[in-house]
C-alpha cells in the first residue's frame with residue numbers, strides 16, 4: 001500500500017487497519033519454524049523481528065533503538081524536544097504454536113498511530129513513545145514480563161541465572177544475542193519521564209464478540225502465580241517392578257494435574273488453573289518414569305482468593321507426593337498481583353471509544369500483560385480489541401481488519417486528546 005493511499009482513508013484519516021494487518025502478517029513470517037509460529041526471547045527470530053520493527057518505527061518518524069534487554073523503543077518528539085511521554089506498547093515475543101495477534105496488534109497499532117501523526121505533521125504537547133517488549137510470555141526462562149520489568153526498573157538480577165530447556169542461562173543467551181547482562185539497568189525509565197502507559201491488545205476471550213463490540217475498556221489485569229514442580233521417584237523396569245512397589249513420578253504428576261483441574265472447576269470465584277508443560281524422564285515406553293517436571297499457572301480475579309487457592313493446591317501436591325513416596329521440589333517462578341487500570345486514564349480511553357462512535361463497555365483482563373510490570377513506573381490503561389471466538393494462544397487466533405482499524409482509531413483518538421493526569425479534570429471523567 002502506498003503512503004498516498006494510506007493518507008486518504010474514508011474519513012480523511014489513514015486506513016490504519018490495513019497497514020496493521022499487512023505488518024501482522026509480515027511479522028508472523030519470522031518464526032522458529034514456518035508451520036508453528038514461535039518467536040522466543042533472545043533467539044535469532046527475536047533479532048530479525050526487532051530489526052523489522054525498528055525500521056517501521058523510523059519510517060513512522062520516530063528515533064528508534066534496541067534497549068539493554070532487547071526491547072524495541074521508538075520516540076516521537078512533542079512540540080518541544082525532551083518532553084515527558086505517553087508510552088504505548090505491547091510485546092513481540094510469542095508462545096509456541098502461537099497466534100499472530102497476541103502482542104503485535106498493540107505494538108503495530110501504536111506504530112501506525114504515530115505514523116499517522118507524522119504524516120499530518122502533528123506534534124503534541126508531550127512525546128509519544130512506543131515500546132515493543134522482548135519477553136512478555138516467559139516461554140524461554142519461565143519467568144514472564146522480563147522486557148517490561150527492565151523498563152519499569154524491577155528486573156531482578158537473579159533472573160539472569162535462569163536456564164532454558166537446553167541448559168542455556170539468560171546471561172549466556174544475552175551475550176550471544178549481543179547484549180550486556182551487566183547493563184540491563186540502562187533500560188529502566190524514571191516515573192517523571194512517563195505520563196502514562198497505554199496498551200492495546202486482543203481480548204483473548206469471548207466477551208466482546210458476545211456483546212457485538214469491536215473494542216472494550218479494560219478495568220484491571222488479573223493477578224497470576226506460576227510454579228515449577230519436580231517429582232522424583234525411582235526409574236525401573238516396566239515389566240518387573242510390581243505395582244505396589246513403584247515410585248512412579250509420572251503417575252504422581254497425573255494425580256496432581258487431575259487434582260488441580262478438579263480444585264479449580266469446583267471453585268465459584270473465577271479461579272483458573274493450568275498445567276501447560278510436562279516432561280517425563282527418562283521417557284521410554286518400558287521404563288517407569290523416575291522424574292517428572294511440570295508447570296502450574298493459577299489465576300483469579302481476587303488476589304487473596306488466588307493466594308489461598310495456591311496455598312491449598314500446594315498442600316495437596318505435598319500430600320500426593322508424600323503418599324506416593326516421591327520427593328517434591330516446588331518453586332514459585334512468577335507472581336503478579338492484580339493491577340487496576342488508573343481511573344483517570346481509563347476515563348480517557350472510554351471517552352476515545354465513545355468519540356469513535358462505539359459503545360463504552362468495561363471488562364477485566366484474565367490474561368497477563370506488560371501493564372502488570374509497567375504499573376511500577378506509570379499509571380496504566382488498556383484497550384481490548386475483539387478476536388474471533390475469543391481464541392488466543394492458538395494459531396486460530398484472528399482479528400478482522402475492521403476491528404484492527406477500530407482499535408487503532410480509538411488509540412489514535414486517545415493519543416490526540418490525551419491530557420496528563422495533572423491536567424485531566426475529574427468532571428470530564430467517567431466513574
Ligand code: GLV
Nearest residue numbers: 137366367368369
Ligand atoms: C500471557 O499471555 C499470559 O496471560 O499468560
Ligand code: MN
Nearest residue numbers: 095102137393
Ligand atoms: Mn500471550
Ligand code: MN
Nearest residue numbers: 102103136369
Ligand atoms: Mn499478550
